[in-house]
Amino acid sequence: MTLGTDIAQKLSEVVDTDIRIMHVCGTHEAAIAKYGVRSVIPPQMKIVMGPGCPVCITPQGEIDAACELAERGCIVCTYGDLLRVPGSKTSLEHVKGDVRIVQGITKAVEIARQNPDKEVVFISVGFETTVPTVAATLITNPPENFSILVSHRLVPPAMKWLMEQGEADLHGFILPGHVCAVMGYHEYEQFKVPQVVAGFEPEDILLALLMLAEQIKNGEAKVENAYPRVVTYEGNVKAQNLMKEVFTPSDVEWRGFPVIPESGLALKPEFEAYDAQKKFDLVYEKITKKDGCICDRVLRGLADPSDCKLFGKACTPRVPVGPCMVSHEGACRIWYQYQQKR
Amino acid sequence: MCIAVPAEILEIRDGNVALVDYGELQQEVRIDLVDVKVGEFVLVHVGFAIQRLSREEGLETRELFKEVYKAMEEADHA
Numbered sequence: 001m002t003l004g005t006d007i008a009q010k011l012s013e014v015v016d017t018d019i020r021i022m023h024v025c026g027t028h029e030a031a032i033a034k035y036g037v038r039s040v041i042p043p044q045m046k047i048v049m050g051p052g053c054p055v056c057i058t059p060q061g062e063i064d065a066a067c068e069l070a071e072r073g074c075i076v077c078t079y080g081d082l083l084r085v086p087g088s089k090t091s092l093e094h095v096k097g098d099v100r101i102v103q104g105i106t107k108a109v110e111i112a113r114q115n116p117d118k119e120v121v122f123i124s125v126g127f128e129t130t131v132p133t134v135a136a137t138l139i140t141n142p143p144e145n146f147s148i149l150v151s152h153r154l155v156p157p158a159m160k161w162l163m164e165q166g167e168a169d170l171h172g173f174i175l176p177g178h179v180c181a182v183m184g185y186h187e188y189e190q191f192k193v194p195q196v197v198a199g200f201e202p203e204d205i206l207l208a209l210l211m212l213a214e215q216i217k218n219g220e221a222k223v224e225n226a227y228p229r230v231v232t233y234e235g236n237v238k239a240q241n242l243m244k245e246v247f248t249p250s251d252v253e254w255r256g257f258p259v260i261p262e263s264g265l266a267l268k269p270e271f272e273a274y275d276a277q278k279k280f281d282l283v284y285e286k287i288t289k290k291d292g293c294i295c296d297r298v299l300r301g302l303a304d305p306s307d308c309k310l311f312g313k314a315c316t317p318r319v320p321v322g323p324c325m326v327s328h329e330g331a332c333r334i335w336y337q338y339q340q341k342r
Numbered sequence: 343m344c345i346a347v348p349a350e351i352l353e354i355r356d357g358n359v360a361l362v363d364y365g366e367l368q369q370e371v372r373i374d375l376v377d378v379k380v381g382e383f384v385l386v387h388v389g390f391a392i393q394r395l396s397r398e399e400g401l402e403t404r405e406l407f408k409e410v411y412k413a414m415e416e417a418d419h420a
Contacts, residue, residue, distance in 0.1 A: 027345050079388075104389035106372060126388075129346065133390040136374035178346045181385060181393040229396060230385060236393050239375040329345075 007206040008040040014213045015042040020169055021212055022162070022301050024155055025176035026053035026329020027200055033338045035202035041209060048168065048301035051158050052176065054125045054151075055081045055327035056299060057254040061284035062151050063087035066123050069149070069280060070097025075115060077101075077108035078123040081327045084320055088287045092123075105137045105148070112146035121276045124148040127155055129178045131265065132239035135246035138271050147276040150267060152247070153254060155179050156187050157263035163191065168301035172212040174198045174205070177227045184235030185223050192221045199227035246271055253286070255323060256296030295322035298331050305332040312336055346387035348395055351380050362386065 023029065029049050032038060038047060051057045064087040070076045076092065080101045083093045092099045098118075102108050105122050112120035124134050131152050138148075155176060162168060172194035175185060180197045188195050194215035198208035208226040215222065225231055245268075252264030267275045276282065292310055297303035305311050305324065315321035317333055324330035349362035349371070358374045362384065372390045383401075384391035 106389050129387055129392065132375050132392065133372070133388050136372065136390065178385070178387065178392070181346070229398075230393060236375060238377070239392065242375065 004040070004203045004206050007203065007210050011045070011206065011210045011213060012042045014210065014217055015045050016217070018044045018046075019171040019213065019216055020046045020048055020301075021172045021174060021209065022048050022050045022168060022170050023174040023176070023198075024050040024052040024159060025174075025179070026056070026327065026331075026334075027178065028052065028174060028176065028198065028205065029331055029334050030329060031200045031202065031205060033334045035205075037202055037205055037209075040206070045209065045213065047174075047209075048170075048304075049298060049331045050162065050168075050173075050301050051153075051254060051257065051299045052155075053299075053324070053327050053329040053331070054127055054130070054153060055079075055085055056295065056323040056330045057153060057158075057256065058082070058085065058125055058151050058323070059253050059255045059284070060086070060088050060287040061253075062149070063091065064089065064287070065277070065282045065284055066092055066121075066149055067095040067097075068282065069121050069276065070095045070099050072280065073097070074119040074121045074280075075100060075111060076121050076123065077111060079103075079125065081329070082123060082125060084326045085323045086320065086326075088285070105134050109137060109142045109146055112143050116143065116145060118145060119279075120146050121280075122146070122148045123151065125151045125153075127153060127176070127179050128183045128243075129176075129181070131243050131247065132182060132236070135242040136239075138246050138267075138274055139242065142274065144273070147274045147279050148267075149276040149282075150247075150265060152265040153252065154249070154263050154265070156190070157249075157260050158254060158257070159188075159191060161257065161260045161263070162300065163193065165300075170301065171216050172196070174208050174212070175223070177204075177231060180225075180227070180231045180235065182236050182239050184233050185225060185231065186233055188223045191223075194221050195223045197223070197225045197227050197231050199230065253284075254299075256299040291321055293322035295324045295332070298324050305335040306339075308332070312339075346385040346392060348383050348401070349386050349391075351378050351382050351384060351391075354378075354380060360391070362391075 108122035250266040324332040
């Protein structure tokens with residue numbers, strides 16, 4: 001990692017005050033932990049995690065609704081990452097019913113075609129990276145026995161909320177490379193704070209940190225792109241247009257957050273027939289947890305996984321208490337995995 | 343969840359489907375979201391090509407994800 005060493009060296013020359021940078025992407029946390037990026041940056045620079053894992057920020061009420069669908073006899077199709085996330089009573093792993101792991105929505109539609117006498121519901125989580133795949137599928141007229149539980153979330157409204165709170169005391173953001181591959185990065189210009197789009201090689205992340213540190217030192221606040229191999233200013237316009245055709249923004253709750261305006265998506269009226277929440281009259285219960293888990297604070301950049309008294313003891317990837325220990329992109333799971341190895 | 347893996351387009355089939363090569367594995371993916379030709383690299387996420395890539399980026403990034411996946415699988419079986 002010669003290039004990385006050069007960037008790390010430059011970084012130590014530029015950083016002369018305490019700075020806190022947030023990333024909002026679980027894949028970034030995985031790369032940062034795997035390559036030990038935190039160990040090569042100056043001690044004054046701290047990288048904190050934000051709400052960047054779609055599985056982790058799905059509220060318990062939505063997990064409960066997915067479990068209820070399985071109990072009511074639907075075939076529930078889900079990404080494997082969501083399986084062990086605890087709802088208030090059970091998880092998709094333990095619920096009695098037909099729950100199947102799929103790699104994506106295409107497989108779920110196939111299952112619906114193979115089982116015309118059954119209702120098949122796809123648990124549709126994911127940020128802007130994933131949403132166009134769902135939109136592209138719904139415009140191709142999936143069968144009537146197919147529907148989706150819409151649990152999508154959008155990144156910029158959550159960043160806006162975090163900045164308005166000011167609680168995490170942030171100096172800049174690493175922007176999510178694959179969300180920006182689809183959306184471009186023009187949306188982020190509304191935020192008057194240093195932001196850099198980053199890829200997922202250790203050098204990409206170090207370069208983004210250096211660009212952020214230079215902006216902070218020079219008193220600038222702009223959006224820069226350290227991942228031009230993949231990300232353009234406009235993004236994938238075809239994918240964006242499909243999203244707009246099928247979905248409209250809606251106000252939704254995030255796990256660990258209150259309702260954030262326009263941070264979720266709802267199906268437009270023409271596609272309502274595919275809305276499992278309406279089809280099955282599901283009500284999302286608001287769950288207030290009291291198990292000592294601090295996932296909410298981790299998702300807001302206020303605490304590290306190791307600050308939690310359950311971490312690695314009562315809460316492990318095998319028996320997770322909170323969602324951040326479940327997903328491959330959850331901060332607790334990633335920290336557990338790499339600390340175990342060290 | 344936002345993991346996306348580079349792959350090369352080997353063959354374009356009917357119905358917005360392409361056969362792609364990840365290096366060791368070939369798979370059909372949907373190409374509804376991109377306009378691509380055989381020989382080009384794409385970024386694949388949950389069974390869909392979500393963006394086109396340069397060939398160099400495709401090959402480089404593929405190595406990284408192989409390592410990350412391997413680490414995840416080891417952790418799953420630990």
